[in-house]
Amino acid sequence: MSKVKYYYDPDTLSYRKIEARKSRKYRNIGLFLLGSFLFGLLGLTVLLNTNFINTPKELSLQRELRNYDLQFELLDKKMEQVEQVLTNIEDRDNNIYRIYFEANPIPDEQRRAGFGGINRYKSLEGFNNSEMIIASTKRMDIIQKQMVIQSKSLDEITKLAEEKEKLLAAIPAIQPINNEDLRRMASGYGWRSDPFTKARKMHWGMDFSSPKGTPIYATGDGKVTRADSNSSGYGNHIRIDHGFGYVSLYAHMSKYNVTAGKTVKRGDLIGFVGSTGRSEAPHLHYEVFKDDQRINPINFYYGSLTAEEFANMLKTASQENQSLD
Template structure:
Protein backbone atom coordinates (compact mmCIF):
# COMPACT_ATOMS: atom_id res chain seq x y z
CA UNK A 1 0.00 0.00 0.00
CA UNK A 2 1.40 3.36 -1.01
CA UNK A 3 2.13 5.83 1.73
CA UNK A 4 0.84 9.40 1.29
CA UNK A 5 3.22 12.27 1.81
CA UNK A 6 2.94 15.98 1.10
CA UNK A 7 5.35 18.01 -0.94
CA UNK A 8 5.57 21.82 -1.42
CA UNK A 9 5.78 22.66 -5.12
CA UNK A 10 7.97 25.75 -5.51
CA UNK A 11 6.64 26.45 -8.96
CA UNK A 12 2.92 26.36 -8.22
CA UNK A 13 3.42 27.45 -4.64
CA UNK A 14 1.05 24.76 -3.50
CA UNK A 15 1.24 21.82 -1.17
CA UNK A 16 0.66 18.75 -3.21
CA UNK A 17 -0.08 15.18 -2.14
CA UNK A 18 2.60 12.69 -3.15
CA UNK A 19 2.25 8.96 -3.00
CA UNK A 20 5.49 7.06 -2.08
CA UNK A 21 5.43 3.49 -3.23
CA UNK A 22 6.94 0.54 -1.34
CA UNK A 23 9.58 0.15 -4.00
CA UNK A 24 10.67 3.77 -3.58
CA UNK A 25 10.83 3.39 0.19
CA UNK A 26 12.86 0.17 -0.19
CA UNK A 27 15.35 1.75 -2.58
CA UNK A 28 15.78 4.72 -0.27
CA UNK A 29 16.38 2.43 2.68
CA UNK A 30 18.80 0.38 0.65
CA UNK A 31 20.69 3.53 -0.31
CA UNK A 32 20.97 4.60 3.31
CA UNK A 33 22.16 1.15 4.37
CA UNK A 34 24.69 1.01 1.53
CA UNK A 35 26.01 4.46 2.39
CA UNK A 36 26.36 3.40 6.00
CA UNK A 37 28.21 0.24 5.05
CA UNK A 38 30.59 2.15 2.82
CA UNK A 39 31.21 4.66 5.61
CA UNK A 40 31.79 1.86 8.11
CA UNK A 41 34.21 0.15 5.72
CA UNK A 42 36.13 3.38 5.26
CA UNK A 43 36.31 3.88 9.03
CA UNK A 44 37.48 0.28 9.58
CA UNK A 45 40.08 0.55 6.83
CA UNK A 46 41.43 3.77 8.31
CA UNK A 47 41.52 2.26 11.77
CA UNK A 48 43.29 -0.85 10.46
CA UNK A 49 45.99 1.11 8.65
CA UNK A 50 46.48 4.15 10.82
CA UNK A 51 45.33 3.27 14.31
CA UNK A 52 47.45 0.69 16.18
CA UNK A 53 45.85 -1.97 18.26
CA UNK A 54 47.26 -2.70 21.75
CA UNK A 55 48.89 -5.85 20.36
CA UNK A 56 50.44 -3.91 17.48
CA UNK A 57 51.74 -1.28 19.88
CA UNK A 58 53.41 -4.00 21.94
CA UNK A 59 54.91 -5.53 18.81
CA UNK A 60 56.16 -2.15 17.60
CA UNK A 61 57.83 -1.50 20.95
CA UNK A 62 59.54 -4.88 20.67
CA UNK A 63 60.70 -4.08 17.13
CA UNK A 64 62.05 -0.71 18.26
CA UNK A 65 63.87 -2.44 21.10
CA UNK A 66 65.37 -4.98 18.68
CA UNK A 67 66.54 -2.16 16.44
CA UNK A 68 68.21 -0.46 19.40
CA UNK A 69 69.91 -3.70 20.46
CA UNK A 70 71.11 -4.32 16.89
CA UNK A 71 72.55 -0.80 16.79
CA UNK A 72 74.38 -1.39 20.10
CA UNK A 73 75.62 -4.77 18.86
CA UNK A 74 76.89 -3.24 15.63
CA UNK A 75 78.76 -0.57 17.58
CA UNK A 76 80.39 -3.24 19.76
CA UNK A 77 81.27 -5.31 16.70
CA UNK A 78 82.97 -2.27 15.18
CA UNK A 79 85.03 -1.84 18.35
CA UNK A 80 85.97 -5.53 18.40
CA UNK A 81 86.93 -5.27 14.72
CA UNK A 82 89.26 -2.38 15.58
CA UNK A 83 90.92 -4.51 18.29
CA UNK A 84 91.28 -7.47 15.90
CA UNK A 85 92.82 -5.20 13.25
CA UNK A 86 95.33 -3.93 15.82
CA UNK A 87 96.22 -7.52 16.79
CA UNK A 88 96.70 -8.42 13.13
CA UNK A 89 98.99 -5.44 12.65
CA UNK A 90 101.07 -6.32 15.74
CA UNK A 91 101.20 -9.95 14.66
CA UNK A 92 102.51 -9.19 11.18
CA UNK A 93 104.77 -6.23 11.95
CA UNK A 94 106.12 -6.98 15.44
CA UNK A 95 105.73 -10.57 16.65
CA UNK A 96 106.50 -12.27 13.34
CA UNK A 97 109.36 -9.86 12.63
CA UNK A 98 110.93 -10.71 16.01
CA UNK A 99 110.69 -14.43 15.31
CA UNK A 100 111.73 -14.07 11.65
CA UNK A 101 108.49 -15.48 10.29
CA UNK A 102 106.56 -14.41 7.19
CA UNK A 103 103.39 -12.36 7.81
CA UNK A 104 100.02 -14.01 7.16
CA UNK A 105 98.85 -13.26 3.58
CA UNK A 106 96.00 -10.79 3.27
CA UNK A 107 94.07 -13.34 1.21
CA UNK A 108 94.03 -15.68 4.21
CA UNK A 109 93.05 -12.99 6.70
CA UNK A 110 90.22 -11.72 4.49
CA UNK A 111 88.89 -15.04 3.20
CA UNK A 112 85.19 -14.82 2.21
CA UNK A 113 82.15 -16.89 3.03
CA UNK A 114 80.84 -18.60 -0.11
CA UNK A 115 78.55 -16.80 -2.55
CA UNK A 116 75.89 -14.11 -2.23
CA UNK A 117 73.20 -16.74 -1.49
CA UNK A 118 74.61 -17.11 2.01
CA UNK A 119 72.39 -14.27 3.24
CA UNK A 120 69.45 -14.82 0.88
CA UNK A 121 67.32 -16.34 3.62
CA UNK A 122 67.63 -13.11 5.58
CA UNK A 123 66.31 -10.94 2.75
CA UNK A 124 62.73 -9.81 2.23
CA UNK A 125 61.99 -8.69 5.77
CA UNK A 126 61.16 -5.24 7.06
CA UNK A 127 64.60 -4.80 8.64
CA UNK A 128 66.64 -7.17 6.46
CA UNK A 129 69.47 -4.67 5.95
CA UNK A 130 70.19 -4.51 9.70
CA UNK A 131 70.07 -8.29 10.09
CA UNK A 132 72.24 -9.00 7.04
CA UNK A 133 74.82 -6.35 7.97
CA UNK A 134 75.15 -7.63 11.54
CA UNK A 135 75.35 -11.27 10.44
CA UNK A 136 78.04 -10.43 7.88
CA UNK A 137 80.12 -8.61 10.52
CA UNK A 138 79.85 -11.60 12.86
CA UNK A 139 80.95 -13.97 10.10
CA UNK A 140 83.96 -11.83 9.20
CA UNK A 141 85.02 -11.46 12.83
CA UNK A 142 84.59 -15.19 13.46
CA UNK A 143 86.87 -15.99 10.52
CA UNK A 144 89.47 -13.37 11.45
CA UNK A 145 89.56 -14.47 15.09
CA UNK A 146 90.03 -18.10 14.04
CA UNK A 147 92.94 -17.17 11.75
CA UNK A 148 94.44 -14.96 14.48
CA UNK A 149 94.10 -17.71 17.07
CA UNK A 150 95.98 -20.13 14.80
CA UNK A 151 98.60 -17.46 14.14
CA UNK A 152 99.17 -16.90 17.86
CA UNK A 153 99.54 -20.67 18.32
CA UNK A 154 102.28 -20.57 15.70
CA UNK A 155 103.93 -17.48 17.25
CA UNK A 156 103.84 -19.19 20.66
CA UNK A 157 105.67 -22.19 19.21
CA UNK A 158 108.15 -19.82 17.52
CA UNK A 159 108.69 -18.07 20.86
CA UNK A 160 109.30 -21.37 22.62
CA UNK A 161 111.74 -22.39 19.92
CA UNK A 162 113.42 -18.98 20.03
CA UNK A 163 113.75 -19.29 23.80
CA UNK A 164 115.30 -22.73 23.39
CA UNK A 165 117.66 -21.36 20.71
CA UNK A 166 118.75 -18.43 22.90
CA UNK A 167 119.41 -20.79 25.80
CA UNK A 168 121.25 -23.27 23.57
CA UNK A 169 123.61 -20.93 21.70
CA UNK A 170 127.14 -21.14 23.22
CA UNK A 171 127.09 -17.55 24.43
CA UNK A 172 129.59 -17.40 27.33
CA UNK A 173 133.28 -18.10 27.82
CA UNK A 174 133.99 -21.62 29.13
CA UNK A 175 136.29 -20.39 31.92
CA UNK A 176 136.27 -17.29 34.10
CA UNK A 177 138.08 -14.68 32.02
CA UNK A 178 136.85 -11.26 33.07
CA UNK A 179 140.18 -9.59 32.32
CA UNK A 180 140.63 -11.38 28.96
CA UNK A 181 144.16 -12.42 29.98
CA UNK A 182 143.58 -16.16 29.77
CA UNK A 183 143.39 -16.50 25.99
CA UNK A 184 146.69 -17.99 24.89
CA UNK A 185 145.82 -18.60 21.24
CA UNK A 186 142.99 -17.61 18.96
CA UNK A 187 140.99 -19.14 16.08
CA UNK A 188 142.69 -19.20 12.65
CA UNK A 189 146.10 -19.99 11.19
CA UNK A 190 148.69 -20.43 13.97
CA UNK A 191 152.11 -22.03 14.49
CA UNK A 192 151.99 -25.62 15.74
CA UNK A 193 154.20 -25.82 18.90
CA UNK A 194 155.32 -29.35 18.13
CA UNK A 195 155.88 -29.30 14.37
CA UNK A 196 156.64 -25.57 13.98
CA UNK A 197 154.44 -25.28 10.90
CA UNK A 198 151.44 -23.05 10.27
CA UNK A 199 148.19 -24.94 10.74
CA UNK A 200 144.57 -23.91 11.05
CA UNK A 201 143.58 -23.73 14.71
CA UNK A 202 139.88 -24.54 14.98
CA UNK A 203 139.34 -23.14 18.45
CA UNK A 204 140.61 -20.92 21.26
CA UNK A 205 143.13 -21.89 23.97
CA UNK A 206 142.37 -20.57 27.47
CA UNK A 207 145.34 -20.70 29.85
CA UNK A 208 144.43 -21.63 33.43
CA UNK A 209 145.78 -23.67 36.34
CA UNK A 210 144.99 -27.39 36.48
CA UNK A 211 141.65 -27.92 38.22
CA UNK A 212 140.04 -24.63 37.09
CA UNK A 213 136.29 -25.00 36.55
CA UNK A 214 135.09 -25.40 32.96
CA UNK A 215 131.53 -24.23 32.20
CA UNK A 216 129.30 -25.48 29.43
CA UNK A 217 128.52 -22.46 27.25
CA UNK A 218 124.91 -23.30 26.34
CA UNK A 219 122.10 -25.73 27.15
CA UNK A 220 122.48 -29.11 25.50
CA UNK A 221 123.17 -32.83 25.77
CA UNK A 222 126.59 -34.39 26.34
CA UNK A 223 127.39 -36.63 23.35
CA UNK A 224 131.03 -37.54 24.09
CA UNK A 225 133.04 -38.03 27.28
CA UNK A 226 136.28 -39.74 26.28
CA UNK A 227 140.04 -39.73 25.99
CA UNK A 228 140.87 -38.77 22.42
CA UNK A 229 144.01 -40.23 20.88
CA UNK A 230 143.93 -37.57 18.15
CA UNK A 231 145.58 -35.11 20.55
CA UNK A 232 142.64 -33.69 22.52
CA UNK A 233 143.29 -35.89 25.55
CA UNK A 234 140.32 -35.95 27.92
CA UNK A 235 137.52 -34.18 26.07
CA UNK A 236 133.80 -33.48 26.17
CA UNK A 237 131.47 -32.75 23.26
CA UNK A 238 128.05 -31.14 23.84
CA UNK A 239 125.27 -31.01 21.25
CA UNK A 240 123.24 -27.81 21.73
CA UNK A 241 120.71 -28.44 18.97
CA UNK A 242 119.98 -26.01 16.13
CA UNK A 243 123.22 -27.20 14.47
CA UNK A 244 125.55 -26.14 17.31
CA UNK A 245 128.19 -28.29 19.03
CA UNK A 246 131.00 -27.37 21.42
CA UNK A 247 134.20 -29.25 22.27
CA UNK A 248 136.25 -28.96 25.48
CA UNK A 249 139.72 -30.60 25.36
CA UNK A 250 142.81 -31.42 27.48
CA UNK A 251 140.73 -31.75 30.68
CA UNK A 252 142.20 -33.15 33.89
CA UNK A 253 138.84 -34.52 34.95
CA UNK A 254 135.28 -34.77 33.55
CA UNK A 255 132.21 -34.02 35.71
CA UNK A 256 129.44 -35.23 33.37
CA UNK A 257 128.41 -38.42 31.60
CA UNK A 258 127.42 -39.16 28.03
CA UNK A 259 123.70 -38.48 27.46
CA UNK A 260 123.44 -36.06 30.37
CA UNK A 261 121.48 -32.84 29.88
CA UNK A 262 123.39 -29.71 30.87
CA UNK A 263 122.52 -26.05 31.41
CA UNK A 264 124.58 -23.03 30.45
CA UNK A 265 127.07 -22.16 33.22
CA UNK A 266 127.08 -25.69 34.66
CA UNK A 267 130.54 -27.10 35.56
CA UNK A 268 131.26 -30.03 33.26
CA UNK A 269 134.96 -30.58 33.90
CA UNK A 270 138.28 -29.11 34.97
CA UNK A 271 141.29 -27.65 33.15
CA UNK A 272 144.16 -30.07 32.58
CA UNK A 273 147.18 -30.85 30.42
CA UNK A 274 146.21 -34.15 28.82
CA UNK A 275 146.81 -35.13 25.21
CA UNK A 276 148.88 -33.03 22.81
CA UNK A 277 149.44 -30.01 25.06
CA UNK A 278 152.41 -27.85 26.02
CA UNK A 279 150.93 -26.46 29.28
CA UNK A 280 147.68 -26.52 31.30
CA UNK A 281 144.90 -24.96 29.26
CA UNK A 282 141.42 -25.52 27.80
CA UNK A 283 141.10 -25.93 24.05
CA UNK A 284 137.55 -24.82 23.17
CA UNK A 285 135.78 -25.16 19.81
CA UNK A 286 132.36 -24.15 18.45
CA UNK A 287 130.87 -25.98 15.46
CA UNK A 288 127.86 -24.78 13.43
CA UNK A 289 126.41 -27.20 10.92
CA UNK A 290 129.48 -29.43 11.25
CA UNK A 291 131.95 -26.61 10.52
CA UNK A 292 134.29 -24.95 13.03
CA UNK A 293 133.52 -21.25 13.58
CA UNK A 294 135.28 -18.55 15.61
CA UNK A 295 134.13 -18.86 19.27
CA UNK A 296 134.75 -15.12 19.81
CA UNK A 297 131.58 -14.40 17.84
CA UNK A 298 129.53 -16.13 20.55
CA UNK A 299 130.81 -14.39 23.67
CA UNK A 300 128.10 -11.68 23.55
CA UNK A 301 126.76 -12.60 27.02
CA UNK A 302 130.20 -12.13 28.58
CA UNK A 303 131.96 -9.16 27.00
CA UNK A 304 131.36 -5.54 26.06
CA UNK A 305 131.65 -4.21 22.49
CA UNK A 306 135.02 -2.69 23.43
CA UNK A 307 136.29 -6.01 24.77
CA UNK A 308 135.04 -7.75 21.64
CA UNK A 309 136.96 -5.27 19.47
CA UNK A 310 140.10 -5.94 21.55
CA UNK A 311 139.67 -9.69 21.11
CA UNK A 312 139.36 -9.30 17.35
CA UNK A 313 142.54 -7.20 17.29
CA UNK A 314 144.48 -9.75 19.37
CA UNK A 315 143.20 -12.67 17.29
CA UNK A 316 144.76 -11.16 14.18
CA UNK A 317 148.28 -11.14 15.66
CA UNK A 318 150.60 -14.08 14.85
CA UNK A 319 150.90 -16.56 17.71
CA UNK A 320 151.68 -20.15 18.61
CA UNK A 321 149.00 -22.56 19.85
CA UNK A 322 149.27 -24.50 23.10
CA UNK A 323 148.33 -27.81 21.46
Protein backbone atom coordinates in the same frame (compact mmCIF):
# COMPACT_ATOMS: atom_id res chain seq x y z
CA MET B 1 5.47 15.13 20.66
CA SER B 2 5.15 12.29 18.15
CA LYS B 3 3.94 13.18 14.72
CA VAL B 4 0.40 11.82 13.89
CA LYS B 5 -0.17 10.68 10.33
CA TYR B 6 -3.57 10.36 8.52
CA TYR B 7 -4.82 8.84 5.29
CA TYR B 8 -8.02 9.63 3.19
CA ASP B 9 -10.71 6.94 3.12
CA PRO B 10 -12.82 7.27 -0.06
CA ASP B 11 -15.50 5.01 1.33
CA THR B 12 -16.25 7.24 4.23
CA LEU B 13 -15.08 10.38 2.52
CA SER B 14 -13.02 11.24 5.60
CA TYR B 15 -9.45 11.24 6.97
CA ARG B 16 -8.54 8.36 9.19
CA LYS B 17 -5.64 8.13 11.59
CA ILE B 18 -2.79 5.78 10.66
CA GLU B 19 -2.20 3.29 13.42
CA ALA B 20 1.49 2.16 13.61
CA ARG B 21 2.04 -1.55 13.87
CA LYS B 22 4.33 -2.86 16.54
CA SER B 23 6.12 -5.27 14.17
CA ARG B 24 7.06 -2.45 11.83
CA LYS B 25 8.28 -0.43 14.76
CA TYR B 26 10.49 -3.22 15.94
CA ARG B 27 11.75 -3.77 12.41
CA ASN B 28 12.75 -0.14 12.08
CA ILE B 29 14.55 -0.27 15.39
CA GLY B 30 16.39 -3.41 14.29
CA LEU B 31 17.41 -1.87 10.97
CA PHE B 32 18.70 1.20 12.78
CA LEU B 33 20.75 -0.84 15.18
CA LEU B 34 22.13 -3.03 12.38
CA GLY B 35 23.03 0.01 10.31
CA SER B 36 24.71 1.61 13.32
CA PHE B 37 26.71 -1.55 13.99
CA LEU B 38 27.83 -1.88 10.37
CA PHE B 39 28.76 1.78 10.17
CA GLY B 40 30.72 1.55 13.42
CA LEU B 41 32.52 -1.61 12.25
CA LEU B 42 33.43 0.05 8.96
CA GLY B 43 34.71 3.13 10.73
CA LEU B 44 36.76 1.07 13.19
CA THR B 45 38.31 -0.92 10.33
CA VAL B 46 39.28 2.26 8.53
CA LEU B 47 40.78 3.76 11.68
CA LEU B 48 42.75 0.62 12.51
CA ASN B 49 44.33 0.64 9.06
CA THR B 50 45.47 4.23 9.25
CA ASN B 51 48.01 6.05 11.41
CA PHE B 52 45.43 8.09 13.26
CA ILE B 53 44.92 5.52 16.01
CA ASN B 54 47.41 2.86 17.26
CA THR B 55 46.41 -0.06 19.40
CA PRO B 56 48.40 -0.88 22.55
CA LYS B 57 49.89 -3.87 20.73
CA GLU B 58 51.01 -1.66 17.85
CA LEU B 59 52.53 0.83 20.27
CA SER B 60 54.38 -2.02 21.98
CA LEU B 61 55.67 -3.29 18.61
CA GLN B 62 56.80 0.21 17.66
CA ARG B 63 58.74 0.47 20.91
CA GLU B 64 60.35 -2.91 20.20
CA LEU B 65 61.32 -1.78 16.69
CA ARG B 66 62.91 1.39 18.05
CA ASN B 67 64.76 -0.72 20.60
CA TYR B 68 65.96 -3.07 17.85
CA ASP B 69 67.23 -0.10 15.86
CA LEU B 70 69.13 1.13 18.90
CA GLN B 71 70.57 -2.33 19.57
CA PHE B 72 71.63 -2.60 15.92
CA GLU B 73 73.45 0.74 16.13
CA LEU B 74 75.25 -0.44 19.27
CA LEU B 75 76.12 -3.76 17.60
CA ASP B 76 77.45 -1.89 14.57
CA LYS B 77 79.72 0.23 16.80
CA LYS B 78 80.93 -2.85 18.67
CA MET B 79 81.75 -4.58 15.38
CA GLU B 80 83.74 -1.50 14.33
CA GLN B 81 85.70 -1.66 17.60
CA VAL B 82 86.34 -5.39 17.17
CA GLU B 83 87.51 -4.82 13.60
CA GLN B 84 89.90 -2.08 14.74
CA VAL B 85 91.36 -4.29 17.48
CA LEU B 86 91.70 -7.22 15.06
CA THR B 87 93.39 -5.00 12.49
CA ASN B 88 95.89 -3.84 15.12
CA ILE B 89 96.62 -7.42 16.24
CA GLU B 90 96.97 -8.58 12.63
CA ASP B 91 99.37 -5.72 11.88
CA ARG B 92 101.58 -6.62 14.85
CA ASP B 93 101.30 -10.30 13.99
CA ASN B 94 102.49 -9.76 10.39
CA ASN B 95 105.05 -7.01 10.98
CA ILE B 96 106.53 -7.93 14.38
CA TYR B 97 105.86 -11.45 15.62
CA ARG B 98 106.01 -13.36 12.34
CA ILE B 99 109.01 -11.38 11.09
CA TYR B 100 110.89 -11.92 14.36
CA PHE B 101 110.28 -15.66 14.22
CA GLU B 102 110.98 -15.79 10.46
CA ALA B 103 107.44 -16.84 9.50
CA ASN B 104 105.64 -15.66 6.37
CA PRO B 105 102.97 -12.97 6.92
CA ILE B 106 99.33 -13.95 6.36
CA PRO B 107 97.84 -12.07 3.34
CA ASP B 108 94.85 -9.77 3.97
CA GLU B 109 92.93 -11.61 1.25
CA GLN B 110 93.15 -14.77 3.29
CA ARG B 111 92.19 -13.07 6.56
CA ARG B 112 89.13 -11.23 5.16
CA ALA B 113 87.93 -13.62 2.47
CA GLY B 114 84.20 -14.30 2.30
CA PHE B 115 82.46 -17.63 1.93
CA GLY B 116 81.87 -19.05 -1.54
CA GLY B 117 79.63 -21.88 -2.68
CA ILE B 118 76.03 -22.13 -1.47
CA ASN B 119 73.98 -19.14 -0.36
CA ARG B 120 74.51 -19.17 3.40
CA TYR B 121 72.00 -16.36 3.96
CA LYS B 122 68.96 -17.59 2.02
CA SER B 123 66.95 -17.99 5.22
CA LEU B 124 67.40 -14.25 5.91
CA GLU B 125 65.85 -13.13 2.63
CA GLY B 126 62.28 -11.88 2.22
CA PHE B 127 62.07 -9.59 5.26
CA ASN B 128 61.70 -5.81 5.38
CA ASN B 129 65.30 -5.37 6.57
CA SER B 130 66.84 -8.38 4.82
CA GLU B 131 69.68 -6.40 3.21
CA MET B 132 70.74 -4.91 6.54
CA ILE B 133 70.47 -8.27 8.34
CA ILE B 134 72.41 -10.13 5.63
CA ALA B 135 75.14 -7.45 5.51
CA SER B 136 75.56 -7.56 9.30
CA THR B 137 75.61 -11.37 9.34
CA LYS B 138 78.27 -11.46 6.61
CA ARG B 139 80.30 -8.94 8.58
CA MET B 140 80.07 -11.05 11.72
CA ASP B 141 81.07 -14.18 9.78
CA ILE B 142 84.16 -12.45 8.39
CA ILE B 143 85.11 -11.20 11.88
CA GLN B 144 84.69 -14.72 13.23
CA LYS B 145 86.89 -16.09 10.43
CA GLN B 146 89.53 -13.42 11.16
CA MET B 147 89.53 -14.43 14.82
CA VAL B 148 89.95 -18.12 13.95
CA ILE B 149 92.85 -17.36 11.58
CA GLN B 150 94.48 -15.05 14.14
CA SER B 151 94.05 -17.64 16.89
CA LYS B 152 95.79 -20.27 14.74
CA SER B 153 98.51 -17.77 13.89
CA LEU B 154 99.14 -17.03 17.58
CA ASP B 155 99.30 -20.78 18.26
CA GLU B 156 101.95 -21.01 15.55
CA ILE B 157 103.82 -18.01 17.01
CA THR B 158 103.70 -19.63 20.46
CA LYS B 159 105.23 -22.79 19.05
CA LEU B 160 107.88 -20.78 17.20
CA ALA B 161 108.62 -18.83 20.40
CA GLU B 162 109.11 -22.07 22.31
CA GLU B 163 111.50 -23.27 19.61
CA LYS B 164 113.24 -19.89 19.65
CA GLU B 165 113.58 -20.11 23.43
CA LYS B 166 115.12 -23.57 23.09
CA LEU B 167 117.45 -22.26 20.38
CA LEU B 168 118.56 -19.29 22.48
CA ALA B 169 119.21 -21.60 25.43
CA ALA B 170 121.08 -24.08 23.22
CA ILE B 171 123.43 -21.69 21.43
CA PRO B 172 126.88 -21.78 23.10
CA ALA B 173 126.68 -18.17 24.22
CA ILE B 174 128.99 -17.82 27.24
CA GLN B 175 132.69 -18.06 27.89
CA PRO B 176 133.62 -21.58 29.12
CA ILE B 177 135.91 -20.20 31.82
CA ASN B 178 135.08 -17.36 34.20
CA ASN B 179 137.10 -14.19 33.75
CA GLU B 180 138.35 -14.29 37.34
CA ASP B 181 139.87 -17.74 36.68
CA LEU B 182 141.39 -16.71 33.36
CA ARG B 183 145.09 -15.87 33.11
CA ARG B 184 144.82 -14.76 29.51
CA MET B 185 143.17 -15.53 26.22
CA ALA B 186 146.24 -17.22 24.77
CA SER B 187 145.25 -17.75 21.18
CA GLY B 188 142.28 -17.20 18.90
CA TYR B 189 140.67 -18.79 15.88
CA GLY B 190 142.70 -18.57 12.66
CA TRP B 191 146.20 -19.12 11.32
CA ARG B 192 148.70 -19.55 14.16
CA SER B 193 152.19 -20.85 14.82
CA ASP B 194 152.27 -24.49 16.01
CA PRO B 195 153.97 -24.72 19.46
CA PHE B 196 155.76 -27.95 18.54
CA THR B 197 156.65 -27.66 14.85
CA LYS B 198 156.60 -23.83 14.71
CA ALA B 199 154.88 -24.19 11.34
CA ARG B 200 151.98 -21.93 10.42
CA LYS B 201 148.72 -23.89 10.62
CA MET B 202 145.02 -23.35 11.10
CA HIS B 203 143.93 -23.12 14.74
CA TRP B 204 140.27 -24.17 14.82
CA GLY B 205 139.38 -22.92 18.31
CA MET B 206 140.32 -20.59 21.15
CA ASP B 207 142.88 -21.28 23.89
CA PHE B 208 142.08 -20.07 27.43
CA SER B 209 145.17 -20.15 29.64
CA SER B 210 144.26 -21.07 33.25
CA PRO B 211 145.77 -23.05 36.15
CA LYS B 212 145.21 -26.78 36.23
CA GLY B 213 141.94 -27.61 37.96
CA THR B 214 140.16 -24.40 36.86
CA PRO B 215 136.39 -25.11 36.43
CA ILE B 216 135.04 -25.43 32.89
CA TYR B 217 131.37 -24.69 32.22
CA ALA B 218 128.94 -25.77 29.51
CA THR B 219 128.34 -22.85 27.19
CA GLY B 220 124.77 -23.86 26.27
CA ASP B 221 122.03 -26.40 26.99
CA GLY B 222 122.60 -29.78 25.41
CA LYS B 223 123.56 -33.43 25.76
CA VAL B 224 127.09 -34.75 26.37
CA THR B 225 127.90 -37.03 23.44
CA ARG B 226 131.54 -37.75 24.29
CA ALA B 227 133.69 -37.60 27.43
CA ASP B 228 136.88 -39.50 26.57
CA SER B 229 140.44 -39.23 25.23
CA ASN B 230 139.92 -41.17 22.01
CA SER B 231 140.33 -38.24 19.64
CA SER B 232 143.88 -37.49 18.44
CA GLY B 233 145.48 -34.40 19.99
CA TYR B 234 142.55 -33.37 22.20
CA GLY B 235 143.45 -35.51 25.22
CA ASN B 236 140.62 -35.69 27.74
CA HIS B 237 137.82 -33.85 26.04
CA ILE B 238 134.05 -33.39 26.10
CA ARG B 239 131.64 -32.77 23.24
CA ILE B 240 128.14 -31.35 23.82
CA ASP B 241 125.42 -31.55 21.19
CA HIS B 242 123.23 -28.45 21.66
CA GLY B 243 120.78 -29.24 18.89
CA PHE B 244 119.94 -26.94 15.97
CA GLY B 245 123.26 -28.02 14.39
CA TYR B 246 125.48 -26.67 17.23
CA VAL B 247 128.22 -28.72 18.94
CA SER B 248 130.85 -27.45 21.40
CA LEU B 249 134.17 -29.14 22.20
CA TYR B 250 136.33 -28.76 25.37
CA ALA B 251 139.84 -30.26 25.15
CA HIS B 252 142.98 -31.01 27.27
CA MET B 253 140.93 -31.44 30.48
CA SER B 254 142.46 -32.83 33.66
CA LYS B 255 139.22 -34.61 34.67
CA TYR B 256 135.51 -34.78 33.91
CA ASN B 257 132.50 -33.78 35.95
CA VAL B 258 129.98 -35.34 33.54
CA THR B 259 129.64 -38.55 31.54
CA ALA B 260 128.43 -39.27 28.02
CA GLY B 261 124.64 -39.18 27.76
CA LYS B 262 124.15 -36.59 30.51
CA THR B 263 121.96 -33.58 29.81
CA VAL B 264 123.48 -30.26 30.89
CA LYS B 265 122.34 -26.65 31.15
CA ARG B 266 124.29 -23.54 30.25
CA GLY B 267 126.67 -22.76 33.12
CA ASP B 268 126.83 -26.33 34.49
CA LEU B 269 130.27 -27.50 35.66
CA ILE B 270 131.46 -30.18 33.20
CA GLY B 271 135.16 -30.57 34.01
CA PHE B 272 138.50 -28.97 34.88
CA VAL B 273 141.41 -27.44 32.99
CA GLY B 274 144.42 -29.66 32.35
CA SER B 275 147.18 -30.24 29.82
CA THR B 276 146.38 -33.69 28.42
CA GLY B 277 146.90 -34.64 24.80
CA ARG B 278 148.86 -32.42 22.45
CA SER B 279 149.23 -29.46 24.81
CA GLU B 280 152.16 -27.24 25.75
CA ALA B 281 150.71 -25.87 29.04
CA PRO B 282 147.52 -26.02 31.15
CA HIS B 283 144.72 -24.44 29.14
CA LEU B 284 141.31 -25.09 27.63
CA HIS B 285 141.05 -25.51 23.89
CA TYR B 286 137.49 -24.64 22.94
CA GLU B 287 135.78 -25.17 19.57
CA VAL B 288 132.27 -24.58 18.19
CA PHE B 289 130.71 -26.48 15.27
CA LYS B 290 127.67 -25.47 13.23
CA ASP B 291 126.30 -28.12 10.87
CA ASP B 292 129.61 -30.03 11.16
CA GLN B 293 131.64 -26.96 10.19
CA ARG B 294 134.02 -25.29 12.65
CA ILE B 295 133.19 -21.62 13.27
CA ASN B 296 134.85 -18.88 15.31
CA PRO B 297 133.72 -19.22 18.97
CA ILE B 298 134.31 -15.52 19.63
CA ASN B 299 131.02 -14.72 17.90
CA PHE B 300 129.06 -16.43 20.70
CA TYR B 301 130.15 -14.70 23.92
CA TYR B 302 127.31 -12.18 24.12
CA GLY B 303 125.89 -13.98 27.17
CA SER B 304 128.83 -13.43 29.53
CA LEU B 305 131.02 -10.51 28.44
CA THR B 306 130.56 -6.77 28.55
CA ALA B 307 131.16 -4.72 25.44
CA GLU B 308 134.58 -3.65 26.77
CA GLU B 309 135.60 -7.20 27.68
CA PHE B 310 134.51 -8.45 24.28
CA ALA B 311 136.47 -5.71 22.51
CA ASN B 312 139.64 -6.65 24.46
CA MET B 313 139.15 -10.35 23.69
CA LEU B 314 138.57 -9.61 20.01
CA LYS B 315 141.78 -7.61 19.88
CA THR B 316 143.79 -10.41 21.53
CA ALA B 317 142.18 -13.20 19.51
CA SER B 318 142.96 -11.44 16.23
CA GLN B 319 146.72 -11.46 16.92
CA GLU B 320 148.57 -14.12 14.91
CA ASN B 321 150.63 -15.58 17.74
CA GLN B 322 151.57 -19.09 18.87
CA SER B 323 148.82 -21.43 20.01
CA LEU B 324 149.14 -23.76 23.03
CA ASP B 325 148.18 -26.92 21.13
